[in-house]
Amino acid sequence: MSYCSYIETLVGDRKELNKNYHDKHYGFPIHNDNELFGRLILEINQAGLSWETILKKEQSFRKAYNNFDIKKIAGYTKTDRQRLLADTGIIRNKLKINAAIENAKTILALQKEYGSFEKWLEHHHPRTKDEWVKLFKKTFLFTGGEIVNEFLMSIGYLREAHSENCPVHKEILKQNPMWTRNKI
Template sequence: MSYCSYIPTMAEPSRSLHQNYHDNHYGFPIHDDNELFGRLILEINQAGLSWETILKKEHSFRAAYDNFDIQKIAAYTETDRERLLNDAGIIRNRLKVNAAIENAKAIVQLQKEYGSFEAWLEKHHPKTKEEWVKLFKKTFKFTGGEIVGEFLMSIGYLPGAHDDSCPVYQEILKTKPMWLVK
């Protein structure tokens, strides 16, 4: 069962939480580097957990990680790392916290070289999921196949976020998702 057809079977309040993400975020392109990075942080933190857990904690993640400001996160100190590991509002997993900080540093380097995180993604597009996974594993921490695949689908770089019959899919097509371009 796809995400599109699964949501109507959910009970409240889960349905509303997932419906909002499905209708307004999932599969739509993101053009702001901090928001792209934020989505990557959320996808990394979802590993081993339900997406609902992450959706419920999104505001806490945003607050804990300085609104996903790449420059600030790349400059985090050991004190910041400990603060995150003690923040009950987010996922307190050392590997995931370390990945966020190290990935911010990697994105700062990509921004210097390519101008933006988005430009780096565009430079490497199109790729198969397997090619993307290989590139992400070489570039970032804690980015396995499921994380990379979901991240790229969630921002319009890979197809599959929605069923062809889903009304949101038609809205996404109007935004020219990256997997349709090139």
């Protein structure tokens, strides 16, 4: 079996951590709005850091952000912001914390208009990477090109998540009809 070259270069605990994400999560479609939002929070927090750092802190993020419950996060108060800034288990960046809270409010509005965050994404699919980046920057806080690109690849909206000879790529093709309909 030939995996994506990045995974093949890792060893030990690093390989196990990254391979689990690679094999079971990266590029697979997500149909739960809270999980989609959670992935966006993680991608935003990865900015300037390694993805491995975020993977190691994922459970702490889940705990700190009420398991990525959009409604709860949208209702966070100044006290919640202070709690997050003091939480050593997550990335304590005021801009990233504020983005999570404000983006939760935005997603609530999108859910009201489109029925779900997932349906909002589907409504705009397919787009080029540049079109997605422009849309995300207009809609959400703290969403630059790399964050949007990685978010969309990680949830199966862009095909570049895995090399074509990777067995995970073949599994995603079975689960993601968008990939067979669109080459974007």
